Ligand SMILES: NC(=O)c1ccc[n+]([C@@H]2O[C@H](COP(=O)([O-])OP(=O)(O)OC[C@H]3O[C@@H](n4cnc5c(N)ncnc54)[C@H](O)[C@@H]3O)[C@@H](O)[C@H]2O)c1
């Protein structure tokens with residue numbers, strides 16, 4: 308008699324090849340349209356499934372986990388960040404949580420570099436000028452930006468993506484500085500020629516570009532706040548491809564409008580897709596719709612990771628990308 312297959316509920320549409328493979332392997336319930344599930348729908352899914360596959364926009368708080376069914380054993384999230392899940396409560400209730408790191412590292416780091424160069428070389432301003440018919444032709448002093456080579460890049464959160472940003476930035480001639488919860492192993496530090504700053508205040512006041520690459524946790528919430536923004540050089544810029552909550556967005560908006568810093572490029576925002584209109588109308592700002600990991604290859608590989616996590620769990624082992632509270 309064939310063994311009973313795991314029942315899996317997926318909250319959003321995933322790449323077709325991933326959904327097809329899931330249908331072959333599991334007793335899977337796929338979403339028909341691509342609207343996010345309501346809180347109630349997610350709770351109901353957690354009452355009938357062995358495994359829930361949410362994405363990074365599905366909040367799963369302690370109250371919702373308290374209503375999960377006895378059979379829910381794994382939340383195999385599609386995405387690297389896990390700040391939408393109350394991992395501590397899940398653990399207390401014996402529910403494992405996994406994510407999909409590594410496969411989106413290169414894509415997200417590429418986007419951070421694109422944003423750094425885009426800001427320093429005024430790429431989006433230039434595109435807008437041509438599109439709006441405002442370009443009068445080449446001029447010796449027209450559209451001057453700043454060279455990235457030789458600039459000091461400060462990386463806040465030197466994990467997978469932070470290190471991938473550092474490697475790329477080295478190739479563009481930037482000098483690497485970083486602040487991280489833990490200092491890197493000396494070999495890695497040397498290979499990146501990276502300078503470690505135990506004090507974020509000290510690093511932030513010296514760099515020309517700040518790249519935010521740490522996760523959103525209670526400890527990183529508003530790590531870049533009004534006080535720290537005032538420490539930054541007026542010529543410096545900020546790029547955020549991690550989570551909006553790491554930066555106090557209202558303070559950033561004020562700092563940009565007051566000329567305390569020279570620019571910002573954001574892929575992520577404090578309130579999801581609710582982009583502050585006072586940010587959106589600034590010329591020295593690039594705003595993207597959370598697309599750091601948005602490549603066809605990456606999104607398929609993220610799905611493959613979800614499948615591996617579920618399959619490994621089904622085979623009686625811990626999912627390779629299990630997230631535990633001590634990692635956060
Ligand atoms: N924009 C996107 O599309 C996109 C794509 C992938 C990941 N992300 C975000 O990027 C984050 C980082 O991803 P990763 O794969 O590099 O994670 P990672 O765990 O490999 O690296 C995170 C680093 O941040 C450090 N850190 C944690 N708390 C800190 C603190 N309080 N102060 C200083 N450093 C701290 C950790 O020590 C670690 O080195 C994810 O959590 C996710 O939120 C965004």
Ligand SMILES: O=C(O)[C@H](O)CO
Pocket residue numbers: 363385386387388389411600
């Ligand atoms: O955390 C993540 O995975 C990104 O924000 C989206 O891929």
